[in-house]
Amino acid sequence: MPALSSPFSTKYMTRQQLTEQIFSKGTYLCVGLDTDLTKIPVHLRQHPDALFEFNRQIIDATKNYCVSYKINTAFYEAYGVKGWEAMERTVAYIPKTHFTIADAKRGDIGNTSTQYARAFFEAMDFDAITVAPYMGEDSVRPFLEYAHKWTIVLGLTSNAGAKDFELQQAGEGFLYEKVLTTVGSWGNPDNLMFVVGATQADAFANIRKLAPQNFYLVPGVGAQGGSLADISREAMISDCGLLVNASRAVIYASTAEDFAVQAGAAAQTYAAEMRSYLPAKA
Numbered sequence: 589m590p591a592l593s594s595p596f597s598t599k600y601m602t603r604q605q606l607t608e609q610i611f612s613k614g615t616y617l618c619v620g621l622d623t624d625l626t627k628i629p630v631h632l633r634q635h636p637d638a639l640f641e642f643n644r645q646i647i648d649a650t651k652n653y654c655v656s657y658k659i660n661t662a663f664y665e666a667y668g669v670k671g672w673e674a675m676e677r678t679v680a681y682i683p684k685t686h687f688t689i690a691d692a693k694r695g696d697i698g699n700t701s702t703q704y705a706r707a708f709f710e711a712m713d714f715d716a717i718t719v720a721p722y723m724g725e726d727s728v729r730p731f732l733e734y735a736h737k738w739t740i741v742l743g744l745t746s747n748a749g750a751k752d753f754e755l756q757q758a759g760e761g762f763l764y765e766k767v768l769t770t771v772g773s774w775g776n777p778d779n780l781m782f783v784v785g786a787t788q789a790d791a792f793a794n795i796r797k798l799a800p801q802n803f804y805l806v807p808g809v810g811a812q813g814g815s816l817a818d819i820s821r822e823a824m825i826s827d828c829g830l831l832v833n834a835s836r837a838v839i840y841a842s843t844a845e846d847f848a849v850q851a852g853a854a855a856q857t858y859a860a861e862m863r864s865y866l867p868a869k870a
Contacts, residue, residue: 600736601687601715603778603803607827609655609685614866615859616828618656618689618805620835621646621678622663627840629847639664639674642847644681646839649852653859656687656831658805659714679712687831688715689740689805694731695720701730709737716740718783718805721767725774732775739780741771744795746785746808768798777801784823786814786832792822801825807833809858816858820865828866834858 610616621643625633628642635641647657659678664671682688694704694717701719708717709731716738719728731739744754744764754764768782784795786808795804804823808814809832816832823830838858842850 599684599688599713599715602736603827606655606687606803609687610828611866611869613652613655613859614863615653615655616830616832616862616866617654617855617858618658618687618831618833619646619650619654619838619855620658620660620691620807620833621839622660622835623839624663625667627843629843629845631845637674637677639667639671640677640681642839643674643678645848646851647678647682649848650838650855651683651686653852653855654686656689656833657682658689658691658833658835660691660835676712679714688713689831690714690717693718693720693742695723695727697723698726698730701727705730705734709734716781718742721771728771728774732779737779739775740805741767741780741782743768743782743784743799743804744788744791745783746787746814750785750788765794765798768795772799772802777803781805781831783807786816786819789815789818789822792819796823796825801829803829803831805831805833807835809834809837816861817865820862824865824867826867832858832862 623639623642625638628638632638632642659675664675679688690708692708695701708714717731718740719731721728721741728739744750756763758766781803782799784804784806786806806819809816838851838854841854
């Protein structure tokens with residue numbers, strides 16, 4: 589089936605464009621907008637559009653130090669229609685120069701995945717969506733069929749429960765290894781990324797052998813304790829190949845009225861360290 593081109597889609601980012609952003613800005617930071625109304629500064633909680641207002645100020649403060657924003661949709665769906673509307677406004681507010689990720693972890697039978705793809709690639713025009721591969725190729729294929737959009741498949745995650753399935757033997761290797769090699773044949777490095785948790789740093793060298801050219805979305809740096817230095821040493825490739833996500837460590841750097849300033853400072857610190865790990869040129 590030919591790649592779909594949505595009549596609603598106005599934004600896309602190719603691998604080359606993403607790489608150009610990374611090297612021109614000297615950062616591969618993705619800021620996670622996991623916005624929880626119980627954690628935002630008290631003075632914002634009575635704002636009529638508190639979710640969006642918090643995100644707006646975070647984006648304004650961090651946009652010079654990151655190349656991507658990841659929206660964990662659960663934090664918006666929890667507030668019903670108002671939360672969904674805040675998510676839509678947030679996506680629209682993010683600069684077009686930044687790579688946008690819907691961290692939705694969708695994945696279902698083909699016709700259902702097709703509707704999920706329409707929701708996030710057409711109605712809200714995200715650049716990418718996270719997808720769970722458990723149900724197989726027909727559950728992932730509808731996302732890959734969108735031209736100029738990215739599918740980010742769960743590979744080896746950072747949570748303790750990864751041992752329950754991902755780190756179980758499946759034939760001659762672990763299940764996550766079979767996921768990487770099998771899913772890798774469904775797409776290509778220009779439309780397929782993998783989620784690899786920062787707390788799995790010891791596995792990155794092996795993962796690079798299994799998916800040598802794909803970009804990785806790497807959560808778990810910051811609050812979860814993942815090492816940016818270890819990840820960059822083991823997984824960096826010539827055009828970077830990494831989007832390292834930091835959520836709580838950036839957006840909740842302060843809960844005072846200077847929260848946005850402190851978020852910007854935290855993002856700047858990550859960017860400065862990342863600049864030291866990037867290759868001289870792509």
